[in-house]
Amino acid sequence: MIASLVTLLTTTLAVGALGQAPAGAVVPEPPRPAFYEAPATLPSANGAVIRSEKMTFLLDPLDATSLVRNANRVLYRTTNRAGRAIAASGTVLVPNAPWIGVGSRPVIGYAPGTQGMADRCAPSRLFSEGIEYEGIGIEALLLRGYAVAMPDYEGLGTAGVHTYMDRVSQGRATLDAIRAAQRLSGTGLSPSSPVGIMGYSQGGGAAASAVELASTYAPDLKVRGAVVGAVPADLARVATTLDGGLYSAFAFFALRGLSASYDVDLAPYLNDRGRAVSDQVEQECVFDLLNHAFVKSSTLSASGRPMSALMEQEPFRSIVEAQRIGTIKPTVPVLVTHSALDDVIPYAVGRQLARSWCGRGANVWFSTNLAPLHVGGIVPQTAEALPFFEARFAGLPQLSNCWAI
Structure with a gap:
């Protein structure tokens, strides 16, 4: 699995020079498939399915997985951070084999990790191309018999800029993808299906936001x-870690995505090169990571100061603070995993999240591992997720280790 991820992360695609539109404006992209275009009028309910279509789900050269999985691409209604109804796309995967567990088949809302910013990066498109790395991570869930609902998030695949790292938008899109899966005909799922939520990295943020918001946004x-x-x-601590490193592009994704969500024009804060990079990243996927590796944000800013300094001034200070996770108590048990060797998201950030939730009275188990770097940390998380969900769906309580964090 790690080798597959590393291969994806180190594949560099050529990206041509782009014109310098005002930073924050939507950069023209190749036409989207008609499936991803929203209708003029959206359904009234969050999670309502607008349309769906069968899709291939390539985990092997012959796509044998499609013989045992009911794979659908979905377009559904959700509500973004600003309270506007939007269409988001996603994927629903359901094993064809009958559910053999207690009760009805559970559905896991699986929030994907960083895909990129361009519409072509949407997991619901990449699955059918055989290059969606999260396919490996969800395979164990499908083999257990769980259904999986995976959002593409706001603006990823659909119209508009992908609001990368927008806490509320990502959390809501994940919850509404689950609702869409439960309402999709022919899957055997229903509103009474038990639900789990899971994610790593960007997906970890989306899943954490979703579990914070679930009791109020999706009490059903x-x-x-x-x-x-x-x-x-x-995000402030994460941005400092990313700056000038291998994963610098992730910080540029966040700057672009959050400025779009909050309607902030980045042009005055960037120099010519910065504006060009801001436009370029909107056209890129995670496979294009090396295009911006080891680029220091100070070389892109109009003031010559790093992004960390930009985050200390308004409106960015308030925007970044609004993305903080850990301020709302989850009402269900949560397993928080983090590698002490993570080179992208500092281990201390994950530990502080667990402490914050514990301080609010949440049922938390914090699990430290020594997997190599950020990419490696998804392996122990997947291994721990299976017994966690098995116990929760069986109605067993989780023993908290808040006292030891």
């Missing part, structure tokens, strides 16, 4: 627990 969902790994709960 029967959420039993959540597994969140390498959560970017404190």
